[in-house]
Amino acid sequence: MCRLHKMLVSLKSSSHNTKHLDQILTQAITTGLIQATPTWNCILRAYAKSPTPIKAILIYNHFTNSNSIHPDSYTFPGLLKACTCLHSIPKGKEVHAHVAKLGLESDVYVQNALVHFYGSTDQIYDARLVFDKMPQRDVASWNSILAAYSSNSMFEALVLFRKMMCERIGADVITLVIILSNLAQVRGGEYGSTIHGFAIKVGFSCILNLGNALMGMYVKYKKMNEALRLFSEMGCRRGVVSYTILINGYVEIGLIDMARGIFDRMVEKDIVLWNSMIRGYVEARRPDEALLLLKKMDNEKVEPDETTVVSVLAACGSLSDLQYGRLVHRSILRNNLRRDVFVGTALIAMYSMSGSIEEAMLTFYKMVDRDVFTWTTMIEGLAHYGYVNEALKLFDQMENDGFGPNEATFVSVLAACRQSGLVNEGCLLFTKMVRIHKIQPKIEHFGCLIDLLSRAGLVDQAEEFVKIMPPGERLVAYKTLLSACMNYSKIGLGLKVADKLYRLGSEDHAVYILLSNFYALAGEWSKVAEMRRNMKSFGMVKEPGISSVEVKT
DNA sequence: TTAGGGTTAG
Numbered sequence: 001m002c003r004l005h006k007m008l009v010s011l012k013s014s015s016h017n018t019k020h021l022d023q024i025l026t027q028a029i030t031t032g033l034i035q036a037t038p039t040w041n042c043i044l045r046a047y048a049k050s051p052t053p054i055k056a057i058l059i060y061n062h063f064t065n066s067n068s069i070h071p072d073s074y075t076f077p078g079l080l081k082a083c084t085c086l087h088s089i090p091k092g093k094e095v096h097a098h099v100a101k102l103g104l105e106s107d108v109y110v111q112n113a114l115v116h117f118y119g120s121t122d123q124i125y126d127a128r129l130v131f132d133k134m135p136q137r138d139v140a141s142w143n144s145i146l147a148a149y150s151s152n153s154m155f156e157a158l159v160l161f162r163k164m165m166c167e168r169i170g171a172d173v174i175t176l177v178i179i180l181s182n183l184a185q186v187r188g189g190e191y192g193s194t195i196h197g198f199a200i201k202v203g204f205s206c207i208l209n210l211g212n213a214l215m216g217m218y219v220k221y222k223k224m225n226e227a228l229r230l231f232s233e234m235g236c237r238r239g240v241v242s243y244t245i246l247i248n249g250y251v252e253i254g255l256i257d258m259a260r261g262i263f264d265r266m267v268e269k270d271i272v273l274w275n276s277m278i279r280g281y282v283e284a285r286r287p288d289e290a291l292l293l294l295k296k297m298d299n300e301k302v303e304p305d306e307t308t309v310v311s312v313l314a315a316c317g318s319l320s321d322l323q324y325g326r327l328v329h330r331s332i333l334r335n336n337l338r339r340d341v342f343v344g345t346a347l348i349a350m351y352s353m354s355g356s357i358e359e360a361m362l363t364f365y366k367m368v369d370r371d372v373f374t375w376t377t378m379i380e381g382l383a384h385y386g387y388v389n390e391a392l393k394l395f396d397q398m399e400n401d402g403f404g405p406n407e408a409t410f411v412s413v414l415a416a417c418r419q420s421g422l423v424n425e426g427c428l429l430f431t432k433m434v435r436i437h438k439i440q441p442k443i444e445h446f447g448c449l450i451d452l453l454s455r456a457g458l459v460d461q462a463e464e465f466v467k468i469m470p471p472g473e474r475l476v477a478y479k480t481l482l483s484a485c486m487n488y489s490k491i492g493l494g495l496k497v498a499d500k501l502y503r504l505g506s507e508d509h510a511v512y513i514l515l516s517n518f519y520a521l522a523g524e525w526s527k528v529a530e531m532r533r534n535m536k537s538f539g540m541v542k543e544p545g546i547s548s549v550e551v552k553t
Numbered sequence: 554t555t556a557g558g559g560t561t562a563g
Contacts, residue, residue: 045554077554112555119556143556177557209558216559244559275560310561345562376563408563 004031018052025059040069045078048085056082057091064098073104077113084120092117105133112140119148143174150182157182158191171202173210180213184220192217208234212241219249240266244273251280271305279311287315291324303335306343313346317353325350326359341367345374352381372398376409383416391416392425407439414448418455426452443473450477454484459493475504479511482518491522498527509540 004027025043028034034043040063047056060079063069071079076099083092096114104110111134118127127148134141142164150157161179164171176199183192196214199205205214211234218227227249231242243266250259263269263277274297281290294312297304304312309332316325329347337343344367351360364370364378375398382391395413398405405413410433417426430449433439446469453462459481466477478501485494498518501511512535519527 041554074554081555109555116556138555140556145556147556172556174557179557181558213558239559241559248559270559272560277560279560305560307561314562340561342561347562349562371562373562378563380563406563412563 004028004033018050018055021046021050021055034063035069037069037072038074041072041074041078044075045081048078048082053082053085057086057088071098071102073107073110076104076110080110080113080117084117087121089121089123092121106135108134108136108138108141112138112144115141115144115148119144122152124148124152137169139169139172139175142169143172143178146175147178150178154182154185158186171198173204173207176204176210177213180210180217183217189221189223192221206237208237208239208242211237212239212245215242215245215249219245219252222249222253224249224253240268240270240273244276247273247276247280251276251283254284256280256284256286269302271302271308274302275305275307275311278308278315282311282314282318285318287318290315291319304331304337306338306340309337310342310346313343313350317350320354322351322354322356325354339367341369341371341374344370345377348374348377348381352377352384357381357385357387370403372403372406372409375403376406376412379409379416380412383412383419386419388416388420388422392422405433405437407442407445410437410439411444411448414445414452418448418452421452421456423452423456423458443469443476446473447476447480451480454480457484457488459484459488459490463493463497475501475506475508475511478504479514482514486518486521489521494518495522495524507538507540509535509538512540 004024021043024046025034028039028043033039040059044056044059047053047059056079060071060075064071076095079095080092083089083095096117099105099110099114111130114130115127115134118124118130127145131137131141131145142160146157146160146164149160157179161171161175164175176195179195180192183195192214195217196205199210199214204210211230215227215230218224218230227246231238231246234242243262247259247262250256250262259277259280263273266273274293278290278293278297281287281293290311294304294308297308309328312328313325316322316328325347328350331337332339332343332347344363347363348360351357351363360378360381364374367374375394379391379394379398382388382394392413395405395409398409410429413429414426417423417429426449430441430445433445434441446465450462450465453459453465462481462484466474466481469477478497482494482497482501485491485497498515502515512531516528516531516535519525519531
């Protein structure tokens with residue numbers, strides 16, 4: 001009994017792996033101590049924070065169904081945390097009903113947890129409803145509702161923050177971290193300086209977490225000088241998180257070697273720092289250096305995690321290195337890494353990019369959890385290999401399985417239609433995207449559709465789509481349309497399009513060559529001469545085309 | 554007991 005008590009006490013201070021928690025649970029059941037609600041709460045809370053929060057819910061279900069334990073106000077914060085981690089909206093609502101049944105509406109901890117649950121599952125309206133009905137609120141209540149708004153609507157969050165100041169609630173470090181972490185949604189950056197000033201005034205600026213949040217804010221605004229100044233001011237207080245933020249900032253602005261310099265100076269590197277640097281090389285299109293860094297990581301006996309392998313697989317894909325990719329796949333299985341949605345999707349992308357659509361499909365069908373990214377990656381892979389009908393079938397299956405396609409999914413299927421000249425299917429998909437899925441078409445969607453219609457000779461229909469495009473993005477569309485007018489000898493429309501294209505004032509030599517060729521076809525020789533003069537006056541020289549083939553021996 | 558914080562896929 002005493003040993004179990006010690007174990008329960010230790011649960012409060014640190015997070016535990018599932019195996020350790022399972023042992024504690026078994027012991028609590030065999031000793032009968034589980035019947036005591038505080039013991040039960042303690043175990044439930046530990047599971048909620050563990051890698052398997054589902055067990056917290058299973059324990060709750062089991063004991064409440066058997067009516068052997070009576071939950072109290074200490075039960076629900078942990079339970080709601082598990083619902084939040086699992087993004088389980090129905091379970092969270094069921095728990096809310098249980099809270100109401102027990103009459104815990106005035107418990108500030110339980111109500112805060114409900115606000116947090118609704119806010120973290122994108123149910124802002126419900127979060128606000130709970131918040132507004134609370135008889136008492138503390139700073140955590142305000143922070144929870146602030147966090148709910150800040151990830152969606154920073155403007156609303158700033159209104160609330162102002163209200164918090166007016167009502168003299170008193171912001172704490174967490175309040176400022178919440179505001180800072182999403183502030184970059186607001187253009188300008190004036191608020192950032194104000195909050196920085198406020199943090200100095202109230203004496204929070206020496207707190208490491210706040211320093212990091214301020215650095216993160218400056219990095220997001222691409223104010224690297226400010227971030228660097230803060231980093232220097234933090235002196236010995238700065239930690240590995242501060243280094244990671246700085247590295248990410250340099251990666252973001254394309255100074256990868258600068259990032260590497262900082263990375264090499266850091267003595268105590270953790271896995272996130274390694275991952276940031278490896279990702280940086282992938283982003284900088286230097287995948288071979290990402291793989292070299294993985295080797296260095298291995299030499300230094302640092303175990304890669306799921307995030308590492310996702311980046312490494314992206315590097316393999318961009319190098320079309322199927323052998324290395326397969327090696328990474330085997331190491332994922334061997335090292336028992338979680339085969340989650342990220343890892344599975346990265347494997348599909350790697351196999352598709354490296355020439356093995358079969359292994360990509362095998363991975364796709366073996367996956368237990370898939371999301372919109374997984375489906376999109378597989379659809380894109382199939383379309384890329386010319387399996388257009390299979391790609392479109394998979395798109396239907398995706399919708400039937402209840403996954404809402406996004407912008408990228410529509411780019412993939414529209415590109416597939418373009419590739420096979422499927423005019424009706426392409427038009428239907430475009431309409432579906434706008435009318436049913438309420439997705440605002442972007443230049444990529446218009447590009448696919450206009451190309452599809454143009455290649456089929458339906459230039460008048462294509463022109464209708466160009467008309468609804470934003471004026472600043474029409475250059476490529478006019479080029480496509482004019483080429484089609486040439487191919488199908490649609491001189492009348494071609495003259496109109498050529499005039500619009502010319503008025504855009506592009507300095508791209510391809511535009512003037514196209515215009516010159518079209519006017520020659522139309523017999524407008526004075527215009528041909530004008531285009532040639534333009535090309536000369538801009539000093540345009542056609543760059544020789546280069547193509548290469550990689551031969552594997 | 555509650556809130557926030559550096560890395561990951563199209």
